Amino acid sequence: MGTAHSTSPTPDRGHMNGAKALWATLANHGISTVFGYPGGAIMPVYDALTFYPEVRHVLTRHEQGAAHAAEGWAKATGELGVCMATSGPGATNLVTGLADAMLDSVPLLAITGNVASHLMGTDAFQEADITGITLPITKHNYVVRDVAELPRIVAEAIRIARSGRPGPVLVDIPKDIQLAAFDGEIPSPHARPEHPAPSSESLERALDLLKTAKKPVIMAGGGSLDAAAEVTALARAWDIPVITTLMGLGVFPSSDPLWLGMPGMHGSVAANRAISEADVLLGIGLRFDDRVTGRVNGFAPNAAIIHVELDAAEIGKIIRTHIPVRGDARVVARHLAEAADPQGHPDWHAQVAEWKARTETPTHWGAGAAVKAVVDRLRPDDILSSDVGQHQMLAAQLARFERPRRWINSGGLGTMGFGLPAAIGAGMAEPGVRSVVIAGDGGFQMTAQELATLKMYDIRNVKICIINNSYLGMVRQWQELFHEKRYSEVWLGDSNPDFVKLADAYDVPGYRARNTEELPGAIDAWLNDPKSALLEIVVPHEHGVFPMVPTGAALFEMIETEPPRPALQTASEHAKETSEA
Amino acid sequence: MTPDHLLSLLVRDEPRVLTRITALFGRRGYNIKSLSVGATEHPGVSRMTIVVSGDRGVVEQAMRQLEKLHDVVKIIDHGLEKYVDRELVLVKVAITPESRVEVRQIAEDFRSRIVDVGRHALTFEVTGDEGKITAFIEQMRPFGILETMRTGRIALTRGSNADIPTHVYAGETQALQPALQVEPREERAREVPNVF
Numbered sequence: 117m118g119t120a121h122s123t124s125p126t127p128d129r130g131h132m133n134g135a136k137a138l139w140a141t142l143a144n145h146g147i148s149t150v151f152g153y154p155g156g157a158i159m160p161v162y163d164a165l166t167f168y169p170e171v172r173h174v175l176t177r178h179e180q181g182a183a184h185a186a187e188g189w190a191k192a193t194g195e196l197g198v199c200m201a202t203s204g205p206g207a208t209n210l211v212t213g214l215a216d217a218m219l220d221s222v223p224l225l226a227i228t229g230n231v232a233s234h235l236m237g238t239d240a241f242q243e244a245d246i247t248g249i250t251l252p253i254t255k256h257n258y259v260v261r262d263v264a265e266l267p268r269i270v271a272e273a274i275r276i277a278r279s280g281r282p283g284p285v286l287v288d289i290p291k292d293i294q295l296a297a298f299d300g301e302i303p304s305p306h307a308r309p310e311h312p313a314p315s316s317e318s319l320e321r322a323l324d325l326l327k328t329a330k331k332p333v334i335m336a337g338g339g340s341l342d343a344a345a346e347v348t349a350l351a352r353a354w355d356i357p358v359i360t361t362l363m364g365l366g367v368f369p370s371s372d373p374l375w376l377g378m379p380g381m382h383g384s385v386a387a388n389r390a391i392s393e394a395d396v397l398l399g400i401g402l403r404f405d406d407r408v409t410g411r412v413n414g415f416a417p418n419a420a421i422i423h424v425e426l427d428a429a430e431i432g433k434i435i436r437t438h439i440p441v442r443g444d445a446r447v448v449a450r451h452l453a454e455a456a457d458p459q460g461h462p463d464w465h466a467q468v469a470e471w472k473a474r475t476e477t478p479t480h481w482g483a484g485a486a487v488k489a490v491v492d493r494l495r496p497d498d499i500l501s502s503d504v505g506q507h508q509m510l511a512a513q514l515a516r517f518e519r520p521r522r523w524i525n526s527g528g529l530g531t532m533g534f535g536l537p538a539a540i541g542a543g544m545a546e547p548g549v550r551s552v553v554i555a556g557d558g559g560f561q562m563t564a565q566e567l568a569t570l571k572m573y574d575i576r577n578v579k580i581c582i583i584n585n586s587y588l589g590m591v592r593q594w595q596e597l598f599h600e601k602r603y604s605e606v607w608l609g610d611s612n613p614d615f616v617k618l619a620d621a622y623d624v625p626g627y628r629a630r631n632t633e634e635l636p637g638a639i640d641a642w643l644n645d646p647k648s649a650l651l652e653i654v655v656p657h658e659h660g661v662f663p664m665v666p667t668g669a670a671l672f673e674m675i676e677t678e679p680p681r682p683a684l685q686t687a688s689e690h691a692k693e694t695s696e697a
Numbered sequence: 698m699t700p701d702h703l704l705s706l707l708v709r710d711e712p713r714v715l716t717r718i719t720a721l722f723g724r725r726g727y728n729i730k731s732l733s734v735g736a737t738e739h740p741g742v743s744r745m746t747i748v749v750s751g752d753r754g755v756v757e758q759a760m761r762q763l764e765k766l767h768d769v770v771k772i773i774d775h776g777l778e779k780y781v782d783r784e785l786v787l788v789k790v791a792i793t794p795e796s797r798v799e800v801r802q803i804a805e806d807f808r809s810r811i812v813d814v815g816r817h818a819l820t821f822e823v824t825g826d827e828g829k830i831t832a833f834i835e836q837m838r839p840f841g842i843l844e845t846m847r848t849g850r851i852a853l854t855r856g857s858n859a860d861i862p863t864h865v866y867a868g869e870t871q872a873l874q875p876a877l878q879v880e881p882r883e884e885r886a887r888e889v890p891n892v893f
């Protein structure tokens with residue numbers, strides 16, 4: 117058990133073909149794990165796999181699971197994730213993962229098989245124009261047309277996926293190319309190119325501005341995940357409060373008094389007020405997503421903006437930038453830290469502390485309290501993944517991260533179904549670390565079949581927590597706020613499975629808590645179980661995530677706390693209301 | 698009216714290059730007014746001239762997005778330097794026995810060539826910059842324009858080839874291919890100007 121292919125001693129590799137050249141190239145690049153799913157048009161690759169035991173293939177239960185697992189791997193480690201699928205339906209099942217990786221700048225290599233070259237373009241069985249389909253959601257993609265080119269293309273694809281602003285690259289290999297004889301060289305990894313140095317003029321202008329700032333704030337995004345030490349040193353050297361975006365959580369330690377939380381739609385009061393009042397905003401490695409900015413002309417209305425970014429296309433794309441600094445976050449942050457000339461802003465710090473004190477901890481029983489109880493039990497090394505919805509925003513608000521790459525979620529695309537497979541990928545990348553995932557009852561069911569992957573590979577470090585509110589909660593919240601409570605097609609309750617029984621069907625131990633009394637014991641049992649385990653927490657149906665900045669509003673127009681609501685209804689009343697609506 | 702901007706792109710001559718570039722414009726909502734593509738003197742490299750309409754910010758953003766494409770080797774913004782540009786147009790003009798001589802005379806004034814002679818129409822070939830072509834069409838309009846076809850503008854910078862990266866001139870295909878591969882995109886990208 118635990119291996120996807122036969123365990124007989126490594127057979128003689130014999131004559132090289134395209135498929136073997138593919139594995140040899142991946143192995144040469146240090147790829148240890150590939151997530152995938154076989155099929156007719158990629159069978160030669162799966163056949164050749166049996167000759168390359170140095171690469172582990174993980175059979176997921178759906179290609180989307182393979183793509184998200186590869187993303188989880190990449191997000192936890194910062195290294196390349198690799199996924200694989202057959203032509204047509206296999207390839208199209210990867211699409212959501214590729215789009216997700218594109219928006220979150222995840223280094224990902226996707227290998228797809230395709231029908232034989234002479235059949236391409238004829239609407240052959242299981243043919244899909246996957247390079248055409250993925251054109252806008254990959255950094256680059258290739259069809260291999262000559263076996264002699266295959267290893268070079270794969271090596272180049274890996275370089276493109278990892279270099280600069282990382283992203284997904286797809287290599288489509290027709291079946292005849294996989295089978296064609298290959299007698300060339302297997303390439304070694306390209307050296308990672310140096311990033312261009314930031315211009316000294318822009319650095320000087322940035323320093324001048326920081327020196328004159330009275331209310332400065334630093335905002336760090338996913339592009340600074342690998343510059344955490346430098347960003348932290350910079351903030352402390354200048355004594356400037358730090359906001360970390362959803363993608364940047366962990367870049368700056370949450371325990372540091374300078375940390376203000378997350379900005380944007382469900383950002384903290386302190387972060388959103390600080391942005392609205394700041395006179396200088398130093399953005400590092402971020403792209404000013406609309407969920408972060410709120411109404412653009414109300415974003416940081418008083419601030420001069422310094423934007424440090426590797427991807428030039430992001431500078432000035434959304435937000436007026438006063439000082440663009442094109443460069444590697446690490447290099448720029450180090451430079452700015454070394455030239456630190458802290459001005460001491462006691463009034464600003466006092467103001468910020470007052471906002472920060474407004475952070476509410478959930479008191480009464482609900483999704484917030486449940487998420488808080490779980491995240492409070494995490495150790496600094498634990499990896500926390502989430503699915504998409506209210507539970508995701510609650511986790512982002514309530515979890516505390518002391519280091520980067522411990523928080524894995526689908527930020528840009530907001531992909532339901534991301535959580536479980538991503539947690540599996542992250543857990544396989546770091547088998548010694550607990551990989552905890554928080555999911556909603558809706559999103560969990562989009563990729564729940566990956567429980568089988570846990571069983572098949574006897575993965576022991578994945579801890580699944582389902583916040584079951586019987587609703588597509590986030591959509592319900594919007595219907596409540598913006599559609600006069602017309603709860604259209606968001607009620608799941610009656611049709612939800614018994615999650616504990618579902619887990620049991622896959623040999624995954626299941627636990628359940630229904631209230632504050634049951635919760636601590638259930639969490640203990642769940643986390644202490646020697647195996648991967650599932651915990652279902654049943655919470656009241658209606659519960660919102662606040663603070664919230666409604667779409668179209670500016671950050672300073674945020675709703676800070678949940679509006680009062682009438683007493684909770686019962687499940688059957690809900691069902692009635694839904695059917696009448 | 699939104700201003701026009703003239704860009705030249707040196708791109709790898711690989712499948713889907715045109716799709717990638719036009720898809721980028723389409724997805725991001727930039728408007729292409731004209732696009733012409735042809736081979737260069739170097740195998741493996743094609744050249745496109747694109748006329749984009751939009752304000753300066755739109756063109757800057759379009760260029761930066763284009764720059765990220767692996768296929769794009771170089772972008773020349775003709776708004777920043779002196780250039781020559783031309784367009785070729787075929788214009789079919791209706792004629793009558795009375796107008797024939799006058800139409801021919803106008804064509805001669807524009808140094809236009811007749812490429813097809815019919816009983817009721819003459820087809821002219823005109824090359825020139827935008828102003829000349831517009832003027833020609835305006836002169837012919839009263840006689841009745843039956844059909845026109847324009848190639849779209851093409852442009853080259855004036856003077857030396859100083860703006861062309863040396864690796865593009867590295868020699869024949871074999872020498873060129875590796876040269877194009879090793880040059881990492883990041884090193885080619887321009888320094889970001891102060892945008893606003």
Ligand SMILES: Cc1ncc(C[n+]2csc(CCOP(=O)(O)OP(=O)(O)O)c2C)c(N)n1
Pocket residue numbers: 503504505506507508530531532533555556557558559560583585587588589590591
């Ligand atoms: C694949 C996909 N489909 C639809 C959506 C829209 N969507 C965003 S949040 C949400 C509700 C999620 O419900 P659930 O998983 O139960 O989590 P909760 O919000 O209740 O915590 C939906 C439907 C999405 N983000 N992704």
